[in-house]
Amino acid sequence: MIPLASFLQDPDFINVLYIVSFGLFIYGLLGLTGPRTAVRGNRIAAVGMGIALLATFLFEGMGNWGLIVFGLVVGTIVGVPAARQVKMTAVPQMVALFNGVGGGAVALIAWAEFNESGGYDGYELTFVIPSLFAAIVGSVSFWGSNIAFGKLQEILPGHPISAGKAQQPINLLLFVGAVAAAAGIASGETSGVYMAVVLICSALLGLFVVLPIGGADMPVVISLLNAFTGLSAAATGLALENTSLIVAGMIVGASGTILTRLMADAMNRSIPSIIAGGFGGGGQIEGAAGAGDHAGTVRSTSAADVAIQLAYARQVVIVPGYGMAVAQAQHVVREMASELEKRGVQVKYAIHPVAGRMPGHMNVLLAEADVPYDQLKEMDEINPEFARTDVAVVIGANDVTNPAAHTNPASPIYGMPILTVNDAQSVIVLKRSMNPGFAGIENELYYDPKTAMLFGDAKSSVGEVTRELSVL
Amino acid sequence: MFVTNLAILVLAGFVGYAVISKVPNTLHTPLMSGTNAIHGIVVLAGIIVLGLGEDLSAFNKVLLVIAIIFGTINVVGGFLVTDRMLEMFKSKPAPAKDREEAK
Numbered sequence: 001m002i003p004l005a006s007f008l009q010d011p012d013f014i015n016v017l018y019i020v021s022f023g024l025f026i027y028g029l030l031g032l033t034g035p036r037t038a039v040r041g042n043r044i045a046a047v048g049m050g051i052a053l054l055a056t057f058l059f060e061g062m063g064n065w066g067l068i069v070f071g072l073v074v075g076t077i078v079g080v081p082a083a084r085q086v087k088m089t090a091v092p093q094m095v096a097l098f099n100g101v102g103g104g105a106v107a108l109i110a111w112a113e114f115n116e117s118g119g120y121d122g123y124e125l126t127f128v129i130p131s132l133f134a135a136i137v138g139s140v141s142f143w144g145s146n147i148a149f150g151k152l153q154e155i156l157p158g159h160p161i162s163a164g165k166a167q168q169p170i171n172l173l174l175f176v177g178a179v180a181a182a183a184g185i186a187s188g189e190t191s192g193v194y195m196a197v198v199l200i201c202s203a204l205l206g207l208f209v210v211l212p213i214g215g216a217d218m219p220v221v222i223s224l225l226n227a228f229t230g231l232s233a234a235a236t237g238l239a240l241e242n243t244s245l246i247v248a249g250m251i252v253g254a255s256g257t258i259l260t261r262l263m264a265d266a267m268n269r270s271i272p273s274i275i276a277g278g279f280g281g282g283g284q285i286e287g288a289a290g291a292g293d294h295a296g297t298v299r300s301t302s303a304a305d306v307a308i309q310l311a312y313a314r315q316v317v318i319v320p321g322y323g324m325a326v327a328q329a330q331h332v333v334r335e336m337a338s339e340l341e342k343r344g345v346q347v348k349y350a351i352h353p354v355a356g357r358m359p360g361h362m363n364v365l366l367a368e369a370d371v372p373y374d375q376l377k378e379m380d381e382i383n384p385e386f387a388r389t390d391v392a393v394v395i396g397a398n399d400v401t402n403p404a405a406h407t408n409p410a411s412p413i414y415g416m417p418i419l420t421v422n423d424a425q426s427v428i429v430l431k432r433s434m435n436p437g438f439a440g441i442e443n444e445l446y447y448d449p450k451t452a453m454l455f456g457d458a459k460s461s462v463g464e465v466t467r468e469l470s471v472l
Numbered sequence: 473m474f475v476t477n478l479a480i481l482v483l484a485g486f487v488g489y490a491v492i493s494k495v496p497n498t499l500h501t502p503l504m505s506g507t508n509a510i511h512g513i514v515v516l517a518g519i520i521v522l523g524l525g526e527d528l529s530a531f532n533k534v535l536l537v538i539a540i541i542f543g544t545i546n547v548v549g550g551f552l553v554t555d556r557m558l559e560m561f562k563s564k565p566a567p568a569k570d571r572e573e574a575k
Contacts, residue, residue, distance in 0.1 A: 022484075025510055029491050032506050038499060039558040042506050046551040049513065056516045062523035064533070071518070071537045075544020082545070083552035088560075091553060095505050098512075098549045101542035105514045108539035109521055112532040116525055126474040223504055230511045234484075238477050240520060245513055246477055247484040252511040254488030259504055360501035367560040 009060045017055035018244035024048030025248050029255070035373075052244045088368055089325040092358045093152035096145045096222045103141025103229040106236055110135035111199060113239075119190025130238040132182040135195070136202040137232040141225045143206030148222050151210075162212030171208050177201040209275060217274045219358045220263045224271070227256025263354060269416070298434065301452035303461060306393075306428055307468030310336075313390035315346045317382065319419055320362050321355050323396015323431065327458035330369035333395060336466040337371070343469075349375050350382040350392075350419050352400035379419060386423035394421060394429045394445075396458045402443045413441060427451040430461050502557045509550025515543025 007013060025048045031041020062068075079098075086094045110131045114120060120128045150156035163170060178201035181194045213221055230252025237245025264271050310316055318337065324330060337347040349371065355362045363376060377385070386392060394401055397419075404411040405418045421427050422445055429451060445451055454461050492503070518539040522528070528536070 026487060026491060029488075029503075029506070029510075032499060032503050033491070035499065038502060039555065042502070042509075042551060042554045042558055045506060045510060046555075049510070049547055049551070052513060052516060053519075056519050056523075059520065059524060064522050064525070064528075067533060067537050068519050068522055068540060071522075071540030072515075072544050075515075075541040076548050078541070079545040079547075079549035080552060083549040083556065086553065088557070091501065091505070091557065094549070094553055095501075095508055098505075098546050098553070099508050102508070102511050102514055102546035105512075105518060105539040105542035105546065108535045108542070109514065109517050112528075112535040112539070113521060115532050115535075116521075116528055124474075226504055226508050226511070230507065233511045233514045233517075234481055236514060236517045238474070238481065240517055241473055241477060242516065242520070243477070243480060245517060246481050247487075248510050248513040250481050250484035251488035251491070252507045254485045255492035255503070255507050258489060258492050259500060262500070358501045358504065360499060364501055364557050364560060 008058050014055045014058050015243060017051055017058075018242070021048040021052035021055065021244050022247035022251075024051065025251060029251065052248075055244070087328075088365055089328065090153070091364070092219065092222065092356075092361065093149045095358075096148040096152060096225070099222065099226050099229055100142050100145025100149065103138045103145060103225070103232060106134045106138030106229065106232040107142055107199065107202075108138075109236060110138065111195060114185075114195045115192070119192070119195070120185060121190050125186060127239045128186050130235040132185060132198065134232045134235040134239065135198055136178050136182060137228050137235070139199050139202035140206035140209070141228045141232060143203045144210040145206075145222070145225050145229075147207055147210040148218055148225065152218055156211075158214070160212045160214045162208075167208065167212055171205060174201045174205040174208065178205065213274065217269070219354060220260055220269070220271070220274055222358070223256055223260040223263055224275075227253050227260060230254075230256055298446050299449075299452050301428065301454055303454065303464035304468045305452075306454055306465050307472060309391055309426065309428070310340055310345065310393070310465070311343055311469060311472050313340075313345055315348070315385075315389045316340060317348050317350050317377075317386065317389045317392045317421075317424065319350045319352075319355075319392060319394045319397050319401060319421055320366065321352075321395065321397020321400065322361075323398075323458050325356055325361065325365055325396070327396065329395065329459040329462050330365045330371075332459055332462040332466060334366070334369040334371050336462050336469065337375075339466055339469045347375060348377050348382065348385070350379070350421075351376050352379055352397070352419050353417075355397055355400050379417060383420050383423075386420050389424040390426070392421040392424035392427045394427065394431075395462065396430060398431075398443055399441060401445055402441065403448075404441070404444050407444070411441065421445065422448055422450075425450070428454060430454050430456070430458050432457060502554050505550060505554040505557060509547055509554060512543050512546030512548075512550055515540055515547055518543050 025045050028041045028045030031037040031044060113131060117123060151158050178198050181197035185194045210221060230249045234246050234249030234253055237249055260271060340347050351362050366376060399413060401419050401421045402413060403422050405413045405416040408414060427450055429446060431453060518536050522536040
């Protein structure tokens, strides 16, 4: 037994297990890049995580088992139901929350190590600098993600909250404060006050950076914070000389960065300008002024009229947005589409890359409702089609259809790629009310003479249209 | 050791870049969620520091236990929610493709 134990606890053996685990992470992520291998890919990555965990248990001289098991059990008890019961519409904020606790863990570990080692006293800089990096970035990620969660969950108002012009200097000051205190620790200060300054400044920085960001930019922010947490995990790995953490953290850091850039590109926004904040800020004022200026009137319609219009169309393009997600209308939308197809109407779905609150959000919901994959069209593919489309049905999408992005240089979303629904013969917009969208910008589309509005909850409206269709 | 680890860090960054740049738009949400689960690996750091720490103060133990709880939520919740999302994709695209092939 003793040779076996010493073999298992051999640092080289543990490292081999770590190599296996990060190999599985990479292999799993490769799987996640295709729809058919994705489920397996995710599970392979989970197996990698299990192996990494087992390897960690093998370290010689491990103690505090009771507390470790307690932590793992409590985390599982909290995490499993949260993941199982969350509605698909609420997934973005769940990801924000899971991301936040990851960042929080990193910051707490750095803090505990600081306390335990008497202020990193006598530690090499190769330990101290990564640890301080992890403390700052982890803390920013934790607080920032919680704000993102609060905004998406609508606990906090979605519109930007900021100190206006003073915001940037304040943020800069906080950043400098955190870095200066960290530099103090690195140059030998051991007082807990320094660490407190590091953690508090970076916490406030996380809050203040995310609070002024309008809801429309939130997916980009979550993605960015996801990358941050990855980087902070990699830094913790550097400090602890743990290859599994280094590789896993860095892969997340790299992928999160790419994803962030892709999302920002889709909105024609640069990452720095998103971080600088105030997207919705300018938009709100703009929108408020714009609403008063609108001489045009809004035409509202009834479910029966919509049904007739759809039934005699050749091609109908459905443009889903967050409103569909909130109303859980994806199943009724699918039913309506089936009803139309029975009548020989061609139905397609136009998916804007940032419709909903995350890239791919609409695809997930429509897949849940059994919408065939090949009917989902991406923006570049569907935009030329609108001219040949009889009716475009906008279900709870707003900013991604706003023609102001093409026509009004003063609009905050000017230049953002949009779905050109206004090219269609006629447009039907399903909407709860005339309130502006998540970005707080008035949508000119609604005042277009060929647009008709069907007010009400998306699910009941679509249901009514489907009933009308079935009796036609 | 530090320099070796730094090299691993840089290489891992490029691997992450290469693997991820090929993901179709559709899978971005599950991908974000999946990578999010992977950075839950920080739970290992919590376990190592708590397990190998000698004479940890009660306060530090509390911090580390919270860190382990947080990390576990990140890992378990992250993988499960990704799995749920992907389950919806799994069987559906295949029949659609089969139909296309049958045509």
